[in-house]
Amino acid sequence: MSEFWLTIDTNNYPNVHKTLIEYDVLEDDLITVTPSGFCKYPVYQLSERLIDMLETTN
Numbered sequence: 001m002s003e004f005w006l007t008i009d010t011n012n013y014p015n016v017h018k019t020l021i022e023y024d025v026l027e028d029d030l031i032t033v034t035p036s037g038f039c040k041y042p043v044y045q046l047s048e049r050l051i052d053m054l055e056t057t058n
Contacts, residue, residue, distance in 0.1 A: 004045065005031055005043050005044065005045055005046070006046055007041050007043050008041060008042050008043070010041060010042060011039045011041070017044065020044070021044075024047045024049050025046065025047055026044040026046060027044060030044060031043045031044060031045055
């Protein structure tokens with residue numbers, strides 16, 4: 001399995017990670033949280049479906 005991580009801007013878009021999980025763009029498990037200034041951003045793994053789709057289009 002390939003690992004492609006994505007940092008999510010939940011400061012400006014507080015619920016976007018839920019939508020991305022619902023539409024199978026991200027896996028449901030939180031990888032880590034990355035600090036930036038006064039904010040902390042969640043990091044998620046891209047879904048296998050999306051990775052496969054991206055790899056076949058290149």
